Amino acid sequence: MKTYKLIIADDHKMFLDGLLSILEHKEDYEIILTANNGKNVAKYLDINSDEDINLVITDVNMPELNGVELNKHIKAKHPHVKTLVVSMLHDALTVQTLTKDNVDGYVPKNAEKEELLTAIETILKGEKYFSQSIKDVYLKGMFSNEQTLMESISKREKEVLKLIAEEFTTQEIADQLFLSKHTIESYRKNLISKLEVRNLAGLTKYAIKLGLLD
Amino acid sequence: MKTYKLIIADDHKMFLDGLLSILEHKEDYEIILTANNGKNVAKYLDINSDEDINLVITDVNMPELNGVELNKHIKAKHPHVKTLVVSMLHDALTVQTLTKDNVDGYVPKNAEKEELLTAIETILKGEKYFSQSIKDVYLKGMFSNEQTLMESISKREKEVLKLIAEEFTTQEIADQLFLSKHTIESYRKNLISKLEVRNLAGLTKYAIKLGLLD
DNA sequence: TATAAACTCCCTGTAAACAGGGTGCTTTTA
DNA sequence: TAAAAGCACCCTGTTTACAGGGAGTTTATA
Structure with a gap:
């Protein structure tokens, strides 16, 4: 059985602990790094680019380098690394920026842990995973003209x-x-x-x- | 050894799962109820007031009845029940309202799980527990004149x-x-x-x- | 290399906001 | 029952914002 290498970034330590406790007794996932900001993740990837990290799970709101910027960096410099955003529900613009930057998935923090695990599995298989609520936000944004204005x-x-x-x-x-x-x-x-x-x-x-x- | 009865309210299921996994293998804590809004907790306490719940751990931002209102309700109707807020960092006004309503503790979500456990133990002993960052926010609020202005x-x-x-x-x-x-x-x-x-x-x-x- | 978009600058008015005073009446509360 | 706070109103200025134009230059992009 293949082992996947994961990185998790979230500035809420307690949430991080929660994620860890969900993932750590899954034998096929190995948590290589946890960080409370995006910069440390970007740095790690830049330095250890030979180590094949499979997936970065990241929050959006973080100090130093937020999730949107982190995702952009990863997709630009380390396109083989998958990204999954786990965060509060965000506005359509954030979701759109993320998808435009080729994020692999987005699960809100109020999702069940089963959904999180499904998302991770789906993404590691090479597919995309977005929770229904995220799709809703995205579509709402598409048909309102708010982000058209913003752009x-x-x-x-x-x-x-x-x-x-x-x-x-x-x-x-x-x-x-x-x-x-x-x-x-x-x-x-x-x-x-x-x-x-x-x-x-x-x-x-x-x-x-x-x-x-x- | 005494067993304490806990209720947890948070609308972020994944966070809830994290909290549960931290608390569930502590034998002296029994999770009686988890809820994703304050109303269900208030209802439960109102109906099962004979059952001696020791502590309610609650988020601030929740649908139906938020943590501030829930705390107020508990302290008014069930004063023997301790309350611990675990939430993002909030503005001074929120913290002040909570303390005015006699909340027993406040730990931000980016705290270490050890601090959370310390907070729970401290509160169950009958003392108050506030993280340093919360105290900072509170003091800043006291000496800034923001809420005085508001009033x-x-x-x-x-x-x-x-x-x-x-x-x-x-x-x-x-x-x-x-x-x-x-x-x-x-x-x-x-x-x-x-x-x-x-x-x-x-x-x-x-x-x-x-x-x-x- | 056209063409659009973004950026920069200018003009003439009018309307509104801002600054710093003041008055008297009512309601709350110490 | 005074004092304090809130409420409603007025005045004289000055500054800034708002409205509705035009126009040249640079930069990106189709």
Whole structure:
């Protein structure tokens, strides 16, 4: 019987313990590493790229390097390593980003442990596994136009939006970004129009929705 | 050796499984009930009040009845039952509400399982147990003036704040509340001053923080 | 290499927000 | 029963935001 090598990343130690206790008396899984952030996992993979890790199980919200970024890194640098996200239910955008980055599966933390085991097995067989609730979120996102809006906001616009939501005035933002006051006014105007809001209050809410603030 | 009767409430089944696997091979703990919301726990306690449950371990974020409300209910109706919150790190206000409602302990989910066991033992001995990080949050809340600010906002001010965050202009708010435009301007001014923010963006963030929006 | 998208900047107005005062009335509570 | 807090309103300014245009340059991409 083949033994699979696993890495688990989650900053909730108790949850990690739970996962471990579920997996450790399965003889076909060997936990090579546990980490409380994504960076350590990325580092480990970069250094020990000869060791054939089969699967990385990761949370989304983690310090240093979050699950979305970790998945992206893995798929770019170590495409043979499978990835399974086990996390709270996230917004459609997160799920979409993950799938676009070729994640192999997503199971919410409120799933039964049996489902987790099924997901792991399925992924190790080379297939994808997404819980129904994740598929729902994804589809909901596809047919609402929210993420279409989100995608239509450029990097620079997001930068300005963030500063607006941080209560800086147009002039202050211009100074910070070494741009003309007129430019920032244009950005604000476009954002108000694109996001279909009326004023700073609406922009601020969107900035929060987009996760631009801490 | 005495056996203690425990109830665990958490809507993340996998976390629940983890907790169970940590506790179930401890012979002095008997898990009477697990639930994925607070309501079922409250119901169980209300009906089986003769059965002497020693401790309820609960998450904060749960459907139906959250951990804060559950704790309040338990301490009001079943004061002999100890309560331990195991949850993500929460804001100072949540921690303060819990302590005000006489919760017996709070351990964050990223704690080691040893700390959880220590917390349980300590509480069952009749003492309180709060992780250092929780104490930090609490103290930070005490010495920051955030919740003092929250309390200093009157009902009318909250009403105006909500409408501001909903992107209505001063005139529109005045019309809705049948007040003078000047009055609304005064409220906005006072809110900006009280909440120590600079503009609509800051007010909007506070409205969200205070839970005035959906 | 076109063509679109993003980025940058500018103009003219008007409307709204922001700053810093003040008044009087009512309700709560120490 | 005073004092304090909340409520509603008013005034004079200044600053900023908002509305609705235009236009050139760079960058990515089909």
